[in-house]
Amino acid sequence: MFTVSSSIPVNNSTKNHPVLDRHQVWQGLVMKAEDATRFVGAITECTVVEKDERSLLREVVLYGERMNEQVNFFPEQMIVFEPLGGPTKGFIKNEIEEDEHGNLSVRFTFTFELRSGEQNKAAEKEFSNKMEKSYIEAVETTLSSIREMVTVGAL
Structure with missing residues (x-):
C-alpha cells in the first residue's frame, strides 16, 4: 500500500488571476466529480449513474479501463473517490484547506x-x-477552469 499527498495553493498573488473563495473552489471540485473528462486527462469517459446530495456513483474510463467509482461529498471541505474496480483499491481525497492567514489550497x-x-x-x-x-495536473486544470469560469461570470 502507498500514499501520496500534495497541496497546491489556490490563489497565487504573483499571477494575474481572480482570487477564488472556498465556495468557488468547492463548485469546481463538484464539477470535476460529475464530469472528470474536463479536468483529468487520463479519464476519457465519465457518466454519473446515480446521484444524491451527498454522493454519486460514476462510471469512468481511466487509462482505457472502464470502472465504477463511489464519490462522497463533504460540502465545502472534501470529496472522496473510491474506485470499485480497476487495478487498484483504495481512495482519493480532494480537500480544501485553509491556513491561519486564510490562504486556500487544494x-x-x-x-x-x-x-x-x-x-x-x-x-x-x-x-x-x-x-x-x-492528479497534480488535474488539480491545476481544475483551478484554472474555475478561474476561467469566474472571469467570464459563469461561476
Whole structure:
C-alpha cells in the first residue's frame, strides 16, 4: 500500500488571476466529480449513474479501463473517490484547506494498493509516480477552469 499527498495553493498573488473563495473552489471540485473528462486527462469517459446530495456513483474510463467509482461529498471541505474496480483499491481525497492567514489550497491524497495482491514495490512506485503527475495536473486544470469560469461570470 502507498500514499501520496500534495497541496497546491489556490490563489497565487504573483499571477494575474481572480482570487477564488472556498465556495468557488468547492463548485469546481463538484464539477470535476460529475464530469472528470474536463479536468483529468487520463479519464476519457465519465457518466454519473446515480446521484444524491451527498454522493454519486460514476462510471469512468481511466487509462482505457472502464470502472465504477463511489464519490462522497463533504460540502465545502472534501470529496472522496473510491474506485470499485480497476487495478487498484483504495481512495482519493480532494480537500480544501485553509491556513491561519486564510490562504486556500487544494490537497489531493491518494492511498492505494494494487488489486493483484502483489507486494511489488517497483510496480507500486511506477503506478504512484504516474498517478501523482496525473492528479497534480488535474488539480491545476481544475483551478484554472474555475478561474476561467469566474472571469467570464459563469461561476
